[in-house]
Amino acid sequence: MARYLLKRILMLIPLMVGITLITFSVVHLAPGEPVEMQMAMNPKVGKEARERLRKYYGLDKPLHEQYFTWVGKLARLDLGRSFSTDNRPVKDKITERLPITLSLNIIALVLEFGLAIPIGILAATHRDTWLDKGITVFVFVGFAVPTFWLALLLMYLFGVKLNWLPISGLHTLGSDGYGVMRYIVDMARHLCMPILVASFGSLAGLSRYMRSSMLNVIGQDYITTARAKGLSERVVIYKHALRNALLPLITQAGLAIPGLIGGSVIFETIYSIPGMGQLFYQAVMSRDYPVVMGIVIIGALLTLIGNLVADVCYALADPRIREGRGAQ
Amino acid sequence: MIGHHSFFRAVFWPRLAHNRFAVAGAIVVALMLAAALLAPLIVRFGPYELNAWAVLEPPSLKHWFGTDDLGRDVFSRIIYGARISLLVGFAAAGIGVLIGTILGLVAGFYGGWIDNILMRVVDIMFCFPTFFLILAVITFLRPSIWYIMIVIGLTGWMGVARLVRAETLSIREMDYIMAARCIGCSDRRIIFRHILPNAVSPALVAVTLGISGAILTESALSFLGIGVQPPTPSWGNILTSGKDYIEFAWWLSLFPGGAIFITVLSYNLLGEGIRDALDPRLNR
Numbered sequence: 329m330a331r332y333l334l335k336r337i338l339m340l341i342p343l344m345v346g347i348t349l350i351t352f353s354v355v356h357l358a359p360g361e362p363v364e365m366q367m368a369m370n371p372k373v374g375k376e377a378r379e380r381l382r383k384y385y386g387l388d389k390p391l392h393e394q395y396f397t398w399v400g401k402l403a404r405l406d407l408g409r410s411f412s413t414d415n416r417p418v419k420d421k422i423t424e425r426l427p428i429t430l431s432l433n434i435i436a437l438v439l440e441f442g443l444a445i446p447i448g449i450l451a452a453t454h455r456d457t458w459l460d461k462g463i464t465v466f467v468f469v470g471f472a473v474p475t476f477w478l479a480l481l482l483m484y485l486f487g488v489k490l491n492w493l494p495i496s497g498l499h500t501l502g503s504d505g506y507g508v509m510r511y512i513v514d515m516a517r518h519l520c521m522p523i524l525v526a527s528f529g530s531l532a533g534l535s536r537y538m539r540s541s542m543l544n545v546i547g548q549d550y551i552t553t554a555r556a557k558g559l560s561e562r563v564v565i566y567k568h569a570l571r572n573a574l575l576p577l578i579t580q581a582g583l584a585i586p587g588l589i590g591g592s593v594i595f596e597t598i599y600s601i602p603g604m605g606q607l608f609y610q611a612v613m614s615r616d617y618p619v620v621m622g623i624v625i626i627g628a629l630l631t632l633i634g635n636l637v638a639d640v641c642y643a644l645a646d647p648r649i650r651e652g653r654g655a656q
Numbered sequence: 657m658i659g660h661h662s663f664f665r666a667v668f669w670p671r672l673a674h675n676r677f678a679v680a681g682a683i684v685v686a687l688m689l690a691a692a693l694l695a696p697l698i699v700r701f702g703p704y705e706l707n708a709w710a711v712l713e714p715p716s717l718k719h720w721f722g723t724d725d726l727g728r729d730v731f732s733r734i735i736y737g738a739r740i741s742l743l744v745g746f747a748a749a750g751i752g753v754l755i756g757t758i759l760g761l762v763a764g765f766y767g768g769w770i771d772n773i774l775m776r777v778v779d780i781m782f783c784f785p786t787f788f789l790i791l792a793v794i795t796f797l798r799p800s801i802w803y804i805m806i807v808i809g810l811t812g813w814m815g816v817a818r819l820v821r822a823e824t825l826s827i828r829e830m831d832y833i834m835a836a837r838c839i840g841c842s843d844r845r846i847i848f849r850h851i852l853p854n855a856v857s858p859a860l861v862a863v864t865l866g867i868s869g870a871i872l873t874e875s876a877l878s879f880l881g882i883g884v885q886p887p888t889p890s891w892g893n894i895l896t897s898g899k900d901y902i903e904f905a906w907w908l909s910l911f912p913g914g915a916i917f918i919t920v921l922s923y924n925l926l927g928e929g930i931r932d933a934l935d936p937r938l939n940r
Contacts, residue, residue: 342776343776343779343780346776346777346779346783350780350781350784354789354792354793468924469921471920471921472868472918472920472924474872474876474913474917474920476879476895477909477913477916477917480899480902480909480913481910481913488902583782586782586784589788590785591787593787593788593791593880594787594876594879594880597880598899608788608791609791612791612792612794612795612882615795617795617796620795621792623788624789624792627785628784628785631784631785632783635783
């Protein structure tokens, strides 16, 4: 296990180098120097900010030198300072918003798996029945619904028409004076729609994946054996098949992370949730480059970490990988 | 093994025509294309035609999908928006699949360090939340539909590259490739004349599914105000005003979103149909 872990962590190094290279080239391959663009798009930024950008990226130095100084700064978690009027370090701006986005996404991920696994099992065990067909239709609809449209429709239905749920923010104005219970209920009501929208994005794909994974396992010999020795269908499905069918889903959890993080831009903007996605959107709109680049890097690192955790969990669950015998 | 031409005539088309969902998808796709091309003949009002006396009118016989906050006909804007959305969808998917196919062929055919490097680039690109990367790049450029097509294409080739590489790896070992080598074919000829036609099926599916993905991304970008810029109509930016007037004008949200939904659904159904029709495991 230790060897596997070490190998897996060493593999992160080239990926990390690649991520910084691509991010660096995004800043530099854009036509015109970023400083010039910055001035053209946002006249509010003064000469002083321009100098600061020049200094942070070292734009007057040769390209390779620029890259190494920048990576050096990244390693010390120095992401530069924001262009906005508050002029704060990008690191602080991101870290104060990251917890909201992370917890929302984790809740959404749990909800997604909590729904997709039973849906997938149902579809697989009732293969080619009306239930399975109904689920297939749901999956296709889920693939095609734009999340921001779903967000608007929910907002109209529950927020405007029925007036059941608040349509923006995390708290009601003046909720600071509430008791603990009321405060939590208030926040939960605000989060209902955003979490639903966030988890809907990949629910369809995940259900479908679970279905095919389950069908794949059910077709294997050991399941036929289990059935042949007279075990009840319940035991066969939930004790023998389910465990193996769940394994590939661990990898899927890792793969779902970039989509979730990217999607946070959309639902946080629509529902005015003060998370990293909203910060990113505001930074994009005001051409606040240091914040934009900082969030892109953080987003990629979160994905790397998510994939690492998923792989380690997989190895823990599957002895074939743990002991280096190779899977499948 | 049957030849390429007869496979399409004898197996692929009958199978595709037998799949009701795929046919329905194809019909909607065709109708949508026709509507986009013939837009001026279909609409009664111009997409830019302002009318101060008909602001935010609900759907009626005159304005089928109602009017927006400037009194423009929403039906007309959706039909003209189809031009933009479909154009971006086709171009972006085309760019993505082209890059993915070429890199996949090269990686699979040459193997070794070339393969290793290309596949690591794929891994790295998969680490970025794509939507972040697209937004970041657009920030440095100016929002225009040309940049949007290119950027969506540049961030959407990795899946195709993996599929085509896998296909190429297995084809490379076949006898007819060895035969081609023996008679002195160049690498380029082997790759493009002998491997490509047989590795093309994942690319065909990827184009269809890529179009729907690109339409979704473009509409999300336009919805956020970073994609197609008003007054040019796109399904995404009509929805932006839908959000602003959500309390008064449901039609501004329902119809453009519905257009995206139906289009994406049709391309997905068609794409899945093509995949099933090409699947050799389903051979009867």
